[in-house]
Amino acid sequence: MRIGSLRPGRLRVRLALLVATTALLVLAVLAALIFPQLERSLDRSRMQSLATAMDVTTTKTALTDGLTPEIANGRLSEAGYRNLRRIADAAQARVTLWWGSGDGMQFEADSLLGHVDELPTHEPAPPQVAFTAATTRSAVMTVGNFDGHPTALVARNLNPGGAPAVLLFSTSLGDVRAQVSSVERRFLAGGVLAFLAALAIGLLAAEPLARRLQRLRRSADAISHGSFGRPIADRSRDEIGDLARSLEDMRQRLEQLEQARSQFLANASHELRTPLTSIGGYVELLQEGETDELRRGEYLATVHEQVQRLTRLANDLLDLTKLEAGGAEIRRDRIELADLAAEAVRDAQPLAEARGSTLLLAAGDADAPALGDDLRVLQIVRGLIDNALRHTPSGTTVEVACRRTPWGASLAVSDDGPGIAPEFLPRIYDRFARGPGAAAQGSGLGLAIARELAGRMGGRLQVESSPSGTRFTLELGSSAEVTVRAPKRGRFATT
């Protein structure tokens, strides 16, 4: 596996650091919660066992009995000392006895007995707990500093009512502390290990993420450099997968646009250069002069035809470009569709006769008022009639009908021809689109312009086609507020 860049600021480094820092924080919080608690409870249990020992020695045994008269005397005999030593042995603690004098708050360390192995070399000052114990009957326990060490202390006044004689059991907490700090050290070492492990795991876990992101970046780079061919695949259901799917949608859209652009360029080149070829070729033939009068007339007619074709193409291209740029002025006057339909049908009768087809004005509503631009509506209707006559076989009946609609008026041009091929139907509005087998006659831009015009007049152009006929319907609104809109098109859409 190739390990990606480890530069700081990289996503995977940041993720790994985040994971490791989280691990460290968790450990720190745990340590803060556990260790003082652990220390306290160990201290307390040590103190408790000391208190139990105090209880046992002072109340349930006769060990201290012998001491009492001596305490009352203010002196401790040899036997008293031995007694104390036995108490210390039994309690597993260092035992100190302080004699009080006077008001009982001035202790003198008269006697000191240590636990077997820790006889101090000097006499420490009595701890605060001894003074506290002197004023009460019961045992007092605490954890404090005694003789410069952390110590568990239990003190009891053996001579309540008289001059205080405080018996102090003390046991060093050094071993407890050492234990705790040893655990702490191990915990710390574990923490460092956990941090490093989290860092490594984080880096490894973030690696696939980083790699997928990098792959997406490379794909996006490729797209921005103009190559749309390779699909962006990331089938995961996570956010990166979502991003990949969005990018893939974008890529497909760009690819389609690029194909449409390329197709448009190819079509436009073809449409422009084919008539030029004919014109140039026939002029060349005429210049060679090896033609009779009849041929010359034929050649000139073809040249004229092709010049007209180029002119139409130039006009349509400019018209469409202007419309798409929102440039041409389209009026929204009150117009009468029925009148315009009648005019268009009248104008197209010669073509219908030439094609051997029938063109009728169907009985619809006598008046079908709408808002629009009369010249542009005529342009649309003429184009639709022209299409219906030219793209159907001889003998077809073409009908033009106007109707009032709830929102305005509609004009339908229908034929009983063989219909538009289903696979071609979605592309009929494409610029230069040509149905299978259709000969090149128009500019290939008529329907694109018609739809654009309908939209600009606040209406729409719709088509239905089946093997038994085709119907184009132009719908227009009757008031400025009504807009019969086709679905909004993207800016780069080619239809």
Next chain:
Amino acid sequence: MKATILVVDDEDPVQRLVRIPLEREGHRVLAAMSGEEALEIAASETLDLVLLDIMLPGIDGIEVCRQLRQRSATLPIIMLTARDDEVDKVLGLEIGADDYVTKPFSLAELRSRVRAMLRRARLASTEAASGVSDDEVHEAGGIRLDIARRTAESNGEPVQLTYVEFEILRTLMRSPGRVYSRRALLEAVWDSAEYREQRTVDVHIRHLREKLEADPAEPVAIQTVRGVGYRFQG
């Protein structure tokens, strides 16, 4: 010599136009208005040359060319195209056209191309039939060119070359080390460089390198001499 030429174009004026000079030269001209029709005619007739428009309704010219090429590796095909940026693709092995004419073309250009194409095709077939150059085999730099059999090998592997690619390589390999200008190469293949764009030589050379060189970006056998042309280094 009379030839049977199939003209495939869906534009009636272009069909009529192309037919005139070809018939004047005594050729038999067949017309197809669509790709389907072209394939039908090609199946039933013995053709000497096909003039094929790319933009056709239904099966387009590129697909027609590919299918014709599959049926016959030697049938000369000249594409008619409205886009000069398609030249690269059209001349490649994938499509396999031998030559192309960009619209708008003059009739003089068309005549010149048709003549050159027919002459080359005839020459190639007489060479193959008579076995005149039976022992003409060029071998250098791991590339072997057998003129009589019209086969090429690169390091023992057979390589498929188009007609023009073969002729360019043959010219270069005849005199290893000699520098040929683009014009000289066009003349060697077509007898005349008239109406021909010199950059088509670059297209053919690139295709040759892709087929023959281990690393087409760092060519060893076919070298570019900057500002002059190309040479073969055996």
